[in-house]
Amino acid sequence: MNNINLTIDHIEVSVQPETTLLEAAKKLKIKIPTLCYHEDLCVAGNCRVCVVEQVGADRLLPSCATPVSEGMEILTNSLKVRNARKSVIDLLVSEHRADCTRCYKSEGCELQHLSSEYLIGEDSFIDLVPLKEYTIDYFSPSIIKDDSKCIRCQRCVRTCDQLQDIGALTVAYKGEEMKVSSFFEKPMYEVVCTNCGQCVNRCPTGALIERNYIDEVWTAINNPKKHLVVQTAPAVRVALGEALGMEAGLVVTGKMVAALRRLGFDSVLDTDFTADLTIIEEGNELLQRLKGALVDKNPDVNLPMTTSCSPGWIKYIEHMYPEMLPNVSTAKSPQQMFGALVKTYYANKIKVEPENIVSVSVMPCTAKKYEANRPEMHASGYKDVDLVLTTRELAKMIQQAGIDFEALENEEFDSFMGTSSGAAVIFGATGGVMEAALRTAYEVVTGREVPFDGLNITPVRGMEEVKEATIKIEDTLPEWSFLEGAELKTCVAHGLANAKKVMDKVRSGEASYHFIEVMACPGGCLGGGGQPIPTNAEIRAQRSKAIYEEDAGKPIRKSHDNPEVIKLYEEFLKEPLGHKSHELLHTSYVERNRY
Amino acid sequence: MTEMKNLVKSLADNYGRYHESLLPILQGVVEKKRFLSEEAMVEVAREIDISAAHVFGTASFYSFLNTSPMGEYVVRVCKTITCMMHGKNLIIQELEKQLKIKLGETSHDGKFTLLETNCLGQCHKGPAMLINDTPYTNLTPDKVRDIIQSLKQNDLVSNAATQVN
Structure with a gap:
C-alpha cells in the first residue's frame, strides 16, 4: 500500500496507512502528551489530552485514535490545542485528590507532570474532591486502590482485560458517578484479582499502587535484636538501575548487593540460589510424573505439568481452572523455598534463633506480597518470608538512605545461599524456567548436555505470545530407558491472556504437552508488577537482553552444577523430592471462586 | 440447581x-x-x-437494572429541569409523607420504593413520575395522594380476595 503524506507542525512526513497521528508525530520526535493511551493496550481515546488541530477543521482530533489521511495539516502546539489540553488537565485535576506532596506515586505521577508542564494554577476549576465520597481499599497485602486519585482513564481495566484476560476491574455506574470498580465494589482481595500488579505498572496516577512495607523494613533493620536476611529475585538486578536514573537493560547485581549491605541487611543472599533448587525439585517432579505416566501407567499422574513459580499464575489457576490444580508442580516458588530454608537450615548454620530472623525479599512482583502472606507459607514454623519489597520499594529505600547508587563498587552475595547458576538468572525472563529445567532434566536423563549451541535453548526465548518446543530424547542412561526416543513437548506462555489460550487448548485436548511454563506478567518477571515504571515492549526487551547476557557470563550455567545446592542436598535435604523437601519446599493449592 | x-x-x-x-x-x-x-x-x-x-x-x-432489592411498586420521579420547574420537589415531599419513607428508600412492608430518575420524556406534562411501567403526568400533591391511596387500596382488595379464596 502507498504511504500517506501529511504535515505535522509544518514538517512533512510519510507513513503507512492506519498509522495514528500520535505515532506519526512520534516518528518526527514530536511529543504529544497522553494519559489514557498506553503502548501495551488498545486505544481508548477517553482522556482527550492528546488532541491536535487539523488546519481548516473546527473540532480538535484525539491523536491517539485518529488515523492519518492524505494531505492532512496537523498542528500539535497551536494556541487552540494548548488551551484545550490545559482545560482537560485542569478538569481532571479538579476531580483528583491532588495531595501530591504526600502521595506515594508523587514524582512518578503522569498527571502531576502534565499539570506542571501546562502550568495549571491553583485557582481554576472548583475542587470537586471534598464533595464526593471515595473508597480507598487498603485491604489487599499487594495492591492499594484509591478511587480519589483515579482519573478514569481505564488503563487498568484494559490491562486486566487484554493482557490478563481476567476482568477483575470494570467501569461501573455512569456520568459523574462513573468509577473503576471490582465486582460489587468488593475489596480487591475478595475478587478474582491475581495481585499481578500490571494495573499498578500502568496507572498514570496514584490510584493503583503497591502496598509498601518500607517502614516495616526500616524498623526491623534498626532493631538490634533482629538478624536481617534479604533475598533478591533474578529480575530485580536487570531493572533496579532504571528506578535510580540509569538506562534500561543494565545488570546492576554488584551495586545492588553493595546497596543492600549499606542499608543494613546482615545477610545479603540470592533468590537465584533457590531458583536453582526449584529446578532440581521441579525437574525431578517432572521426570517422576513422566515415569508414573509412561512406565507405571498410573492414572493419578497428571500431565502436562505446569510451573509454579509465578504467584499471579497460581492465584489465576486457583480461580479459573481449579480442576487443573493437580497439574501444577507442587514445588514452591523460589521466594518461598528460600524463606523456608532461611528459618531452618540457614538459621542453624549461622547460629541465630529463627524467631530473631527477619526474612525480607526483594521481588519484581506485587503478587509475591500476597504469596508470602498465604497461611500455608509457614513451613519453618514461622512466617517463612516476613516482608516483601518490590524493585521500586528497594529503589526508594536506596534513595532514602542517600546512597549514590551508580557510584557504588560491585560486591558479591554472601555465602551460603548466595551462589547461583546462569539457569537461575534466566528465571526472570519468559521461557527461562523452561530452559533451566531442560538444561538439567536432559542431562539427568541422558548424561549429556542439552544439544543446543552454548546451552542456549533459543526456541523458548523471546517475546512471542506462546512458544512451543519439542526436545527429542535419545541415548538415555539405562535407568531412563523408558524415555528413549520420546519427544518432550513443552510450551511457554507469558501474560495470563496467553496462559488462558494454552490452558483452554490443553483442557479441550487440542494440544498435548508434557511441561508448560506460565508467567503471569508480559515478558515474565522482568515485566513484573513490581518493576520500575514505565513499562513497554522496548524496555522489556532491554531487560531480557540483560538477563541472557548475565546468564552467558556466569561460570556455572546449569542448576545441578551449583556447588551450594549440591552441598545443601548433602548436608540437609539428602535427595530431591525427599522427606525434608516435601516438608519445606513443596506446597498445595486451594480452589477459589471464579467470581 | x-x-x-x-x-x-x-x-x-x-x-x-x-x-x-x-x-x-x-x-x-x-x-x-x-x-x-x-x-x-x-x-x-x-x-x-x-x-x-x-x-x-x-x-x-442502567437505571432500570436495579442492583439492590426493590419494592413491589417502584416510584420514579423525574428529576430533570422541566419537572423541577413544575414543582417536582413538592411531589417528592408528598410521596415521602404518604409512603413514610425518604427518597431512595423502600417501605418496611416492601411495597414501595421511591427514586428519582432522569427525563421521562413528559416535559410538556410535568411533573411526571413512573410507577413500575405506568407513567403519571401533570402531577399535583392531591393527585399523588390519590394514586398512592388507590395502589394501597388495590392491594387491600386483592389481599382480601386471596383471603376469601
Whole structure:
C-alpha cells in the first residue's frame, strides 16, 4: 500500500496507512502528551489530552485514535490545542485528590507532570474532591486502590482485560458517578484479582499502587535484636538501575548487593540460589510424573505439568481452572523455598534463633506480597518470608538512605545461599524456567548436555505470545530407558491472556504437552508488577537482553552444577523430592471462586 | 440447581450466550426478581463466560437494572429541569409523607420504593413520575395522594380476595 503524506507542525512526513497521528508525530520526535493511551493496550481515546488541530477543521482530533489521511495539516502546539489540553488537565485535576506532596506515586505521577508542564494554577476549576465520597481499599497485602486519585482513564481495566484476560476491574455506574470498580465494589482481595500488579505498572496516577512495607523494613533493620536476611529475585538486578536514573537493560547485581549491605541487611543472599533448587525439585517432579505416566501407567499422574513459580499464575489457576490444580508442580516458588530454608537450615548454620530472623525479599512482583502472606507459607514454623519489597520499594529505600547508587563498587552475595547458576538468572525472563529445567532434566536423563549451541535453548526465548518446543530424547542412561526416543513437548506462555489460550487448548485436548511454563506478567518477571515504571515492549526487551547476557557470563550455567545446592542436598535435604523437601519446599493449592 | 441458576439458564437458552445476550438476560432477571442480586450476576457471568465485574459494570450503568432489592411498586420521579420547574420537589415531599419513607428508600412492608430518575420524556406534562411501567403526568400533591391511596387500596382488595379464596 502507498504511504500517506501529511504535515505535522509544518514538517512533512510519510507513513503507512492506519498509522495514528500520535505515532506519526512520534516518528518526527514530536511529543504529544497522553494519559489514557498506553503502548501495551488498545486505544481508548477517553482522556482527550492528546488532541491536535487539523488546519481548516473546527473540532480538535484525539491523536491517539485518529488515523492519518492524505494531505492532512496537523498542528500539535497551536494556541487552540494548548488551551484545550490545559482545560482537560485542569478538569481532571479538579476531580483528583491532588495531595501530591504526600502521595506515594508523587514524582512518578503522569498527571502531576502534565499539570506542571501546562502550568495549571491553583485557582481554576472548583475542587470537586471534598464533595464526593471515595473508597480507598487498603485491604489487599499487594495492591492499594484509591478511587480519589483515579482519573478514569481505564488503563487498568484494559490491562486486566487484554493482557490478563481476567476482568477483575470494570467501569461501573455512569456520568459523574462513573468509577473503576471490582465486582460489587468488593475489596480487591475478595475478587478474582491475581495481585499481578500490571494495573499498578500502568496507572498514570496514584490510584493503583503497591502496598509498601518500607517502614516495616526500616524498623526491623534498626532493631538490634533482629538478624536481617534479604533475598533478591533474578529480575530485580536487570531493572533496579532504571528506578535510580540509569538506562534500561543494565545488570546492576554488584551495586545492588553493595546497596543492600549499606542499608543494613546482615545477610545479603540470592533468590537465584533457590531458583536453582526449584529446578532440581521441579525437574525431578517432572521426570517422576513422566515415569508414573509412561512406565507405571498410573492414572493419578497428571500431565502436562505446569510451573509454579509465578504467584499471579497460581492465584489465576486457583480461580479459573481449579480442576487443573493437580497439574501444577507442587514445588514452591523460589521466594518461598528460600524463606523456608532461611528459618531452618540457614538459621542453624549461622547460629541465630529463627524467631530473631527477619526474612525480607526483594521481588519484581506485587503478587509475591500476597504469596508470602498465604497461611500455608509457614513451613519453618514461622512466617517463612516476613516482608516483601518490590524493585521500586528497594529503589526508594536506596534513595532514602542517600546512597549514590551508580557510584557504588560491585560486591558479591554472601555465602551460603548466595551462589547461583546462569539457569537461575534466566528465571526472570519468559521461557527461562523452561530452559533451566531442560538444561538439567536432559542431562539427568541422558548424561549429556542439552544439544543446543552454548546451552542456549533459543526456541523458548523471546517475546512471542506462546512458544512451543519439542526436545527429542535419545541415548538415555539405562535407568531412563523408558524415555528413549520420546519427544518432550513443552510450551511457554507469558501474560495470563496467553496462559488462558494454552490452558483452554490443553483442557479441550487440542494440544498435548508434557511441561508448560506460565508467567503471569508480559515478558515474565522482568515485566513484573513490581518493576520500575514505565513499562513497554522496548524496555522489556532491554531487560531480557540483560538477563541472557548475565546468564552467558556466569561460570556455572546449569542448576545441578551449583556447588551450594549440591552441598545443601548433602548436608540437609539428602535427595530431591525427599522427606525434608516435601516438608519445606513443596506446597498445595486451594480452589477459589471464579467470581 | 438453585432457582436462580434455572432462571438464568432458561434466559440464556432463550437469548444466547454471547456478549450481546447480556442485556436481555439481565432484563429478564429483573422482570422476575425485581433486582439483580450478587448471586444473579455471578450466575449470568458463569452462564455466558464473562467476568462478573463486567456484568456488574453493565448492570450498574442502567437505571432500570436495579442492583439492590426493590419494592413491589417502584416510584420514579423525574428529576430533570422541566419537572423541577413544575414543582417536582413538592411531589417528592408528598410521596415521602404518604409512603413514610425518604427518597431512595423502600417501605418496611416492601411495597414501595421511591427514586428519582432522569427525563421521562413528559416535559410538556410535568411533573411526571413512573410507577413500575405506568407513567403519571401533570402531577399535583392531591393527585399523588390519590394514586398512592388507590395502589394501597388495590392491594387491600386483592389481599382480601386471596383471603376469601
